[in-house]
Amino acid sequence: MEDSLDSTRLYAEPSIPQPASWRVSGLPPGPPPLPASTGPSLDTARAHMLALGPQQLLAQDEEGDTLLHLFAARGLRWAAYAAAEVLQAYRQLDVREHKGKTPLLVAAAANQPLIVEDLLSLGAEPNATDHQGRSILHVAATYGLPGVLSAVFNSGVQVDLEARDFEGLTPLHTAILAFNVAMCPPNLCPQGLSTQARDRLACVQMLLHVGADHTSQEIKSNKTVLHLAVQAANPTLVQLLLELPRGDLRAFVNMKAHGNTALHMAAALPPGPPQEAIVRHLLAAGADPTLRNLENEQPVHLLRPGPGPEGLRQLLKRSRVAPPGLSS
Secondary structure, three states: OOHHHOHHHHHHOOOOOOHHHHEOOOOOOOOOOOHHHOOHHHHHHHHHHHHHOHHHHHOOOOOOOOHHHHHHHHOEHHHHHHHHHHHHHOOOOOOOOOOOOOHHHHHHHOOOHHHHHHHHHOOOOOOOOOOOOOOHHHHHHHHOOHHHHHHHHHHOOOOOOOOOOOOOOOHHHHHHHHHHHHOOOHHHOOOOOOHHHHHHHHHHHHHHHOOOOOOOOOOOOOOOHHHHHHHOOOHHHHHHHHOOOOOOHHHHHOOOEOOEOHHHHHHOOOOOHHHHHHHHHHHHOOOOOOOOOOOOOOHHHHOOOOOOOHHHHHHHHHOOOOOOOOOO
16 A cells, blocks of 8 residues: 555654544534634644645545545544545545545445544535446345444435445345344244344334335345345344335235245245234235236145144234235
């Protein structure tokens, strides 16, 4: 890395505070105050960036990182803000490193919501994507970072809730998949959800709250978030999705992914309490057990053999005659 991008040498200069004095912890929320009321940290950072000059601030190392990328990754809020002001003036606030990440995406991946707020306030492109097509919402959803999502949504900028990455996933799809991965069997989690699972569930809830489309289907398999939740045998998530207050619930429940409804997928799950809970949730929400998939199978035909699913077998057979108001 060039000397101009050597942050260790940068902060070793006697007149420059050590990195700890610029860290995000203990700093007030929101953008830094205007120059007239700034404290010494931001003033010092601005003076330092002025001394470095635009050539060093615009320089990129062998991985494409500028100093702003490095500051954002390390949570050095005031240094990042001062550097961003310079890059903004040169219309380089969205400069990309070798994986296509802008400083905003780097700040998001590093879970630095205050720096995310600052960069958005300075005009960073909120819908920028990396080389995998992932936006800041995808990044936050992937790693379960509700603080980053809050920073984006509270900033008031317009973000594309339905943006798709190169796998054809929206941020909501990504959040659902990440939550599924963080879930563990109830017998291994006697205390309930782990901290990681709670954070990822919070991301799902926040995306739904701001209007992410729960009926959107991912490109490769046409699965909705309900299909993804059922496929992972995640009754907590299934119940959450079925309790959404908007839209045609019965139409949503009976959407097909390559011919299979969520009830087909639930019937194909391994027998056990999660499967039974999911099937009952779906039936209560209007899932139609008479629908057939591309192989002409109804959900009851997908139950595994043996005594375990016998109760569900009888339930699905009884439910073939839908009660009034739920007929197809």
